[in-house]
Amino acid sequence: MSPTKPPATTARPVPRSLRTSGIVIAVVLVAIVAIGLTQRARSSSQLRDWTDANALPVVATVQPQALGESDALQLPGRLEAYASAPIYARTSGYLKDWKVDIGAHVKAGQLLAEIETPDVDQQLAQARADFAKAKADADLARSTATRWQAMLGSDAVSKQEVDEKVGDAAAKQAAEAAARANVDRLAATQGFQRIVAPFDGVVTSRSTDVGALISAGGGSGPELFTVADTHKLRVYVQVPQSYIASIRIGQTATMTVPEYPGREFSAKIESTAQAISAASGGTLVQLAVDNTDGDLLPGGYADVSLALPGDAKGASVPASCLIFDGSGMHVALLGADNKVKMTPVDITRDLGKTVEVAGLQSSNRIIDSPPDSLRDGDAVRLADKPAVAPNAAPGKSDANRKA
Structure with a gap:
């Protein structure tokens, strides 16, 4: 008898709804992974862009100011009396x-x-007595010489003796002249009793x-005294060498003094030293200002403004824009693409805080106080345009990834 076989088991079919759910879950998981990877890549790109943007130098720009027809040079001046005499x-x-x-x-x-000059008075009295004696001696010598010359024709005296008497008379006359000069000198000295x-x-x-x-x-x-003529004052200023060519005799300037704020005085250039001082690097210029009213005081300080001809082809920029290096003097222009273009310039006038340069346009954008590391072609970022931060900060992205 053959053994009996167990009954065959038939596989249950998987429900269709369960299979569909599995596919949906798989798709959702794949989508979540894809979205996470995309967000991570986007955050990394934004972070890289934000980092690159903040790595650019931040600069501020100024625009050159077109020059007018004239400008003024401000210089310190010293007031002096037009004539001053110390009395000794x-x-x-x-x-x-x-x-x-x-x-x-x-x-x-x-x-x-x-x-009071008692010594001089006595010296003058003695000199006058000496003069009287010298005059008497001279008169006697002259009369003696005259008589001896008259006797020379009668052969009563020799020619030698006559010459001696004439010479003695000439010497006595010279002594008389010397005594007279001494009297005049002491009289003049006595006259200085009156100052x-x-x-x-x-x-x-x-x-x-x-x-x-x-x-x-x-x-x-x-x-003893000092007398000063103050109806007109002299004003002395040191004009830098670069502006000497613009100074003209007869040119009018304006000046102010601390004791009269807001009030201007008119002065006129009278002369220049025609030489450069090694100590100051400038030329001494003399101006004259009317002081009939006596408002200005000699020895005081004045702020002098000299009108100088301007240069219509140039422009004025802050001195802080200048770059000095081995290749010369430059300014850093900023192009439309926010890239640096080093442009050489020549200073035509130095006004201290500002300088006048040639070769710039009023539409140019010039970097003010440029960094030392700035080079031609470098990209920069304007100070009034901050870099755009990424949508998700690094800390937040990390948190999302951990979630």
Whole structure:
């Protein structure tokens, strides 16, 4: 008897709905993975772009200012009296009295002070006595020589003796002239007892007092008075060498002083030193300003404005835009593509904070205070246009990936 076979089992068919669900789940998983990879790639690209944008140098730009027909050069000036004379004693003695003090307006020849000169008085008296003796000796010598010349024709005297008498008379006349000159000298010295003003002006200093011992200084001792003519003042300024060619004699300038803010005075260029000072690198220029009212004071400071002809072909830019290197002087222009173009320039005038240069247009964009590392063709970013940040910051992307 053959063994019995177990009954055959038949496979159950998979439900169609379950198979469809599996396909949908697989598709969803693939889509999630694809979206995650796409977002990661996009975040990486944005992060790279943001990093590259922030790696560009940030710069600010200025535009050249077109020059007008004229500009002004501001320079410090020094006011001085048009004429100033220190008064020294020309005779020795004691100050008897003084007639004027500082600030007094005096006229030419007006008495300022008197000096007592007892020594000079005695010397003058002695000189006059010496002169009287010399004159008497000369008169006697002349009459003697005349008589001896008359006797020469009668052979009563020799020619030698007559010549001696004539020579003695000439010597006595010379001694008389010397004595007269000595009297005149001492009289002139005595005349310096009176100290007078040399011209119309103002007494700006008095350095003596009654009873003071006065020595004839001749300029080596202290001055007794100083008289200054202040109806017109001189103004001295040091003009830099680069502007000397623009200075013209007779040119008008304006000036201000600290004690009168907002008020301008007119001055006129009178002369220049015609030489460059090695100490200042400029030329001394002298101007004259009217001071009839006495408002301006000698020795004071003034701010002088000199009008100089402008250059219509140039432009004015801040001095901070200039680049100095081994190849010369440049400015960094910014093109439409925000790339740098190094352009050489020549300074026509240096005004301190600004300079006038040739070869620039008012439409140019110039980088102000350019970085030292900047080179021709470099890309930069404007300070008023910040770099665009990526949509997802790095920290947020990391969080999404961990999620």
